[in-house]
Amino acid sequence: MKVLYLIKSFAAKAGTERVMSDKMNWLAEKGYQIILVTYEQGSHPFAYPLNESIVHYDIKTPFYKLGYYCLVKKIVVYWLLKYLFRKRLLAIVNSVKPDFIVTTSYSIQLFDIISALRTCSKLILESHVACQKIRKSESIRSSLLIHYLAACYDKLMYSYVGKFDCVVSLTKQDAEEWNHFIDNVYIIPNPVTYICQSATKKNVYNRIICVGRFHEQKGFDLLIKAFSLISAECEEWHVVIFGEGGEEKVLKELISKYNLEDRIVINSPSDNIFAEYMKSDFLVLSSRYEGFGLVLLEAMSCGIPCVSFNCPYGPSEIIKDKVNGLLVENGSVRDLANKMLWMIKNERDRIEMGMAAQNSVKSYSKDVIMKKWVDLFDSM
Numbered sequence: 001m002k003v004l005y006l007i008k009s010f011a012a013k014a015g016t017e018r019v020m021s022d023k024m025n026w027l028a029e030k031g032y033q034i035i036l037v038t039y040e041q042g043s044h045p046f047a048y049p050l051n052e053s054i055v056h057y058d059i060k061t062p063f064y065k066l067g068y069y070c071l072v073k074k075i076v077v078y079w080l081l082k083y084l085f086r087k088r089l090l091a092i093v094n095s096v097k098p099d100f101i102v103t104t105s106y107s108i109q110l111f112d113i114i115s116a117l118r119t120c121s122k123l124i125l126e127s128h129v130a131c132q133k134i135r136k137s138e139s140i141r142s143s144l145l146i147h148y149l150a151a152c153y154d155k156l157m158y159s160y161v162g163k164f165d166c167v168v169s170l171t172k173q174d175a176e177e178w179n180h181f182i183d184n185v186y187i188i189p190n191p192v193t194y195i196c197q198s199a200t201k202k203n204v205y206n207r208i209i210c211v212g213r214f215h216e217q218k219g220f221d222l223l224i225k226a227f228s229l230i231s232a233e234c235e236e237w238h239v240v241i242f243g244e245g246g247e248e249k250v251l252k253e254l255i256s257k258y259n260l261e262d263r264i265v266i267n268s269p270s271d272n273i274f275a276e277y278m279k280s281d282f283l284v285l286s287s288r289y290e291g292f293g294l295v296l297l298e299a300m301s302c303g304i305p306c307v308s309f310n311c312p313y314g315p316s317e318i319i320k321d322k323v324n325g326l327l328v329e330n331g332s333v334r335d336l337a338n339k340m341l342w343m344i345k346n347e348r349d350r351i352e353m354g355m356a357a358q359n360s361v362k363s364y365s366k367d368v369i370m371k372k373w374v375d376l377f378d379s380m
Helices: 015-029 063-068 071-096 105-119 144-163 172-178 220-233 248-257 273-278 294-301 333-345 347-364 366-379
Strands: 002-007 033-038 055-058 100-104 122-126 166-169 185-187 207-211 238-242 264-267 282-285 306-309 325-328
Touching (some): 015 366, 033 071, 105 122, 105 144, 166 172, 172 185, 207 220, 207 294, 220 248, 238 273, 273 294, 282 294, 282 333, 294 306, 294 347, 325 347, 347 366
Parallel strands (some): 002 033, 002 100, 100 122, 122 166, 166 185, 306 325
16 A cells, blocks of 8 residues: 655654654554655754665645745746646656545645646545644735635635545544534544553652744743743752744743753754653643644653643643643743642642553553554545
8 A cells, every 4th residue: 555645844843753753654654655845944854763674755846935026026936836846746646646635734725736636546644733723824914815815725725625535633623623613533643653661750859841833832831831830949940941943042031031041951853862751750731732742651651740731722631630731821921830839839749640641541652553544544
């Protein structure tokens, strides 16, 4: 069976790329013919290792460069890139003849082209972020006219979702959103890359870990504000943040504003994030919204509990409040601060939650989750 994965790029060391590598490698090891097609990879190296049997093509249509152009040039280049994308992708599909084409919701601007490939292969759309958060109009607030035009564009692109054979969502709540556009929606969570096989650790490191892109979505500004409220009550504790992105300077300025330079440290993405989890006591997810919350599973697999905003979507389906972690009123800095302080001060309960967390993650192992994908392929 041939499965073609179509994604923007495989260059960032982020959750989506890690999950995609896990899925493709697992299927390749089971004998599936996997083809990876990117369209904005360029000369960037792969973020994660791929099975040597996986074939890669890059269409070389860098849509991200549109932001550098004036309006007129942007329109011209946009349509040229879409023309090249259609032409080159169709050539690959006609050559490879995949049984399935799997793409992600991040490619919304190309749904019109991708949905037309249904005559060639079965089409599956993976939702990796909350359904309503991929709209262009979400990020445009400066002009009412431009916002309106973006909303019209969003409506058009969403109309193509019904031409896919199915959507695979990560959570029940997100699936309900996609059901407005297509009937065939399946729920298959992300697998966790690694589950520690050793006994749950009981060392205390006085270390809170946070992982994610430096973007408004991830809410690190809320985390910093929350920790500033309790820092005087836990002087031995510190926060480590792993990630990269456009808001790094803003976050560092905020850390400086609260005089927390010695207490909150920002690090580049780690090549071995699981080792960093093992040296931490608990994780905080401060996101304003999520597609799933993969970092929760990663941390829990290492035997550490999580404190997370109950944001849309994912945390409430992963964390059982006060059993394997703590859920926080969405957006409440004060509640986040209180829950972090509770986790700091209640060591025994924290360790027990970590043990429960590690046990609950077993249902997200690669073998369990990928069996669901195999069943989906077979049923189609």
